[in-house]
């Protein structure tokens with residue numbers, strides 16, 4: 001298996017903390033999207049992308065420039081896994097909506113998206129982002145359910161590890 005890169009956008013540090021945890025568990029490289037380049041995207045066959053959700057269902061701010069990079073990146077043959085952070089108590093209708101934005105951006109870009117997860121055990125009412133009834137990645141709520149994150153991450157990693165090339 002070749003190297004894995006974890007890219008994250010984070011405003012108050014929650015997604016950063018999770019990205020670093022995931023990277024550590026996978027022995028992956030980890031990058032803040034605010035400082036990332038096309039060369040970095042192209043250098044890895046396995047990409048993990050993480051965002052929080054801000055405003056009312058928006059991608060975290062730093063994604064603007066990185067979305068433009070991803071839109072023109074060559075992603076054929078890459079394996080891509082997504083994760084999103086949100087607050088399911090205050091924002092159940094837009095819970096981890098940023099995860100849905102990432103999925104919409106990447107679903108027809110040639111890469112293989114892996115790591116869909118069941119909604120069991122979440123308070124989300126955000127059905128708009130579901131794909132065949134599942135989150136298009138790992139959903140985490142550090143604001144209300146931080147005590148469940150480690151278990152959710154470990155379960156998710158078990159499903160995506162065998163997919164990496």
Ligand SMILES: Cc1cc2nc3c(=O)[nH]c(=O)nc-3n(C[C@H](O)[C@H](O)[C@H](O)COP(=O)(O)O)c2cc1C
Nearest residue numbers: 010011012013014015052053057086087091095096
């Ligand atoms: C002003 C504001 C708006 C937010 N909007 C949403 C939202 O629409 N959906 C959601 O799931 N979480 C929302 N959140 C929660 C954040 O996504 C959550 O706190 C996240 O852990 C922040 O991660 P970060 O520190 O990596 O940016 C919002 C938080 C704030 C303060």
